[in-house]
Amino acid sequence: MFSIHGLLRAENMEMGRDADTGGQIKYVVELCRALSKHEKVRRIDLFTRLIDDKSVSDDYAQITEEINSKFRIMRIQCGGKKYMRKELLWPHLDEYIDNMTKFIKKEGIIPDIVHGHYADAGYVASQLSEFFGIPFLFTGHSLGRTKKQKLLDNGYNDAEIVKKYKIDQRIDVEEDILKASDLIITSTKQEMEHQYGMYECGGLPAFRVIPPGLDLEIFYPYYHDTLSDTNREEEQIFAQASVLEELNRFFLQTDKPIVLALCRPDKKKNISGLIRAYGEDKELQSMANLAVFAGIRKDISDKEENEKKVLTEMLLLIDKYDLYGKMAIPKKHNFEYEVPELYRIAAEKRGVFVNVAFTEPFGLTLIEASAVGLPIVATDDGGPRDIIKNCVCGILVNPVKTDEVSNAIKKIISNPNLWKKFSKNGIMKVRKNYTWESHVKTYLKEVFSIKKSPRAKDISMAKPTDPIGKRIIDLNYFLITDIDNTLIGQNNEQLNHLLTLLKKNRDKIGFCVATGRTVESAVRHMKEYNINHSLDMIISSVGTEIYYGKSLQFSRSWRTHISRQWDRNKLKELLDTLNFLEYQEEETQREFKISFYMEPAKDRVAAIHELLIKNKCRYNLVYSHNQFLDILPCRASKGKAIRFFSYKWEIPLGNFLVCGDSGNDEEMLRGGPLAVVVGNHSPEIDKLRGRKNIYFADAACAGGIVEALKHYNFIN
Ligand code: GLC
Ligand code: MG
Secondary structure (H helix, E strand, C coil), X not given: CECCCCCCCCCCCCCCCXXXXXXXXXXXXXXXXXXXXXXXXXXXXXXXXXXXXXXXXHHHHXXXXXXXXXXXXXXXXXXXXXXXXXXXXXXXHHHHHHHHHHHHHHHCCCCCCEEEEHHHHHHHHHHHHHHHCCCEEEECCCCHHHHHHHHHHCCCCHHHHHHHHCHHHHHHHHHHHHHHCCEEEECCHHHHHHHHHHCCCCCCCCEEECCCCECCCCCCCCCCCCCCCHHHHHHHHHHHHHHHHHHHCCCCCCCCCEEEEECCCCHHHCHHHHHHHHHCCHHHHHHCEEEEECCCCCCHHHCCHHHHHHHHHHHHHHHHCCCCCCEECCCCCCHHHHHHHHHHHHHHCCCEEEECCCCCCCCHHHHHHHHHCCCEEEECCHHHHHHHHHHCCEEEECCCCHHHHHHHHHHHHHCHHHHHHHHHHHHHHHHHHCEHHHHHHHHHHHXXXXXXXXXXXXXXXXXXXXXXXXXXXXCCEEXXXXXXXXXXXXXXHHHHHHHHHHHHCCCCEEEEEECCXXXXXXXXXXXXXXXXXXXXXXXXXXXXXXXXXXXXEECHHHHHHHCCCCCHHHHHHHHCCCCCCEECCHHHCECCEEEEECCCCCCHHHHHHHHHHHCCCCCEEEEECCCEEEEECCCCCHHHHHHHHHHHCCCCHHHEEEEECCHHHHHHHCXXXXXXXXXXXXXXXXXXXXXXXXXXXXXXXXXXXXXHHHHCCCCC
């Protein structure tokens, strides 16, 4: 399970401390806890980011937090140790993936399934899923396109949104995540249709609506006295008394049923619609009191503009309909203890809970109210529709029709049998549909069906059957060879012999190439020589790109790593001024490789260095075969790519056999790996003779490689 941003710990969650530490954290921890209680779940690891920062609790610097024998929270580092907001994490996620890969290798256990929460963790989980060939679940919690729309509606401009929220990057990543996921879990049908519907591939992945669970320890039925947890008993009795006292300040007749509303003072919540419905209906006023809990406030004039508007309108309506003595608008309540008490008090007084927001995608308060046995009247929209269908615990209404609202309330209050039916259904059915246990039951059913038959809607996107991550973890030895004049050239018989040897030892030795060619050209060329059994890695374009496995999975972390201090345009502009350089063919030019033909002449290489250094450029220059000039990022080369591979997968360099023939192989042959220079090598590489672990073979090309396998006893 992955949930990377925010402050995540299992106890004493700091809900609402900042924008990144909210509902998602609670959701994920509760989901994991519930999963860990299920007998079919062997183990749950919840991965978040390690934060070692004086400004936050040192709980977040703990690498492991054991929750129970099957569930632990693991903290993995990326982008340093300082706490940072989620929008700033993007450039560091590839580091997170690398550290995760190492973790998996060290533990020696590949997870059976990965589940990412929010786009950042979704990205990490989807990459791991591809690497290890395991199913990937995704829960968005919120999505970039929806957020962007909201911000635009609120008058932000495009540039601001992109800068502050990195929203376009998030949306791009989300598109990829949706394509890669085996299953997307949403809390409501509306979320699935409207939010995911905004994505290009919104219709493609499989979806399952599984509402989150409710904490039933807290939302127990109104007719039970107190919590089972005696530690909380005292707090609770106190809360009960304080809620009643607060309400009674407002009401002339305290024994009447209560029509209860509880929501943020947000225009969308349509509080004024409810007050109007009540204010216009004298009959309803004589039957029941109205209590509206609209957030906590000290001084309305200090509130934000939109909240101020809503709260002021509330006061004006009370005055207009003269609801003094009948309507309560308490200024504060304590969430943890008083909210459940509120529902219970309203239920004891045979009241109704009302939520007539203009739209309601989920409606958690409706589920809470139903759980304690308080019937509901709610907007005929996404969330409430699901709830009423599942629980039959109230009535759906059109929120802008005030008489429809008041009639529904009256119908329930005036009919004790109906009230009882709704109340009982709520208590029973919430326990069936909206608990973490029921969530986990559905969740696991889905997971097991994915494991049996992975998503097959689009064959090209099916998970590889021989996932490269699993293979690399199992392998400890790799043959890494240059292509032209090393693997291929001169002797086809020896090449076939080598390929047979590699095939026979496929479960012991990995097979990789490192070449100046582009990946497309390398694959094409090798096919011509019947090298079609799958390569484990292709390092192409002189080490600027790395691809893994049969599916040629592109290494984004290598890309991120080498992109530092690379300014392609500036380099090109400068090099354009040198008249002895001639550009190579267009297809050889890559994002991180600028290539020229250059006749050898005295001082030319030195002149290039001088020009580029004078202009403060960072780069790596490779001149080979007396004709090819490659300008690469300072962090890129074939040798550096091999070292990156060794580091990322924790395979010692000494377990590699590296093969080459010319000057541009020199760097990857030196220092560390076992190396072989084939018999047909160019003279420029003769200077490596006599070095430790560099074997000069007699035979040419593949024959030389076979010779080296024997020389180093590599196969045994
Ligand atoms: C390959 C590439 C070329 C590069 C040369 C040397 O021939 O196609 O672009 O310059 O290798 O690295
Ligand atoms: Mg070569």
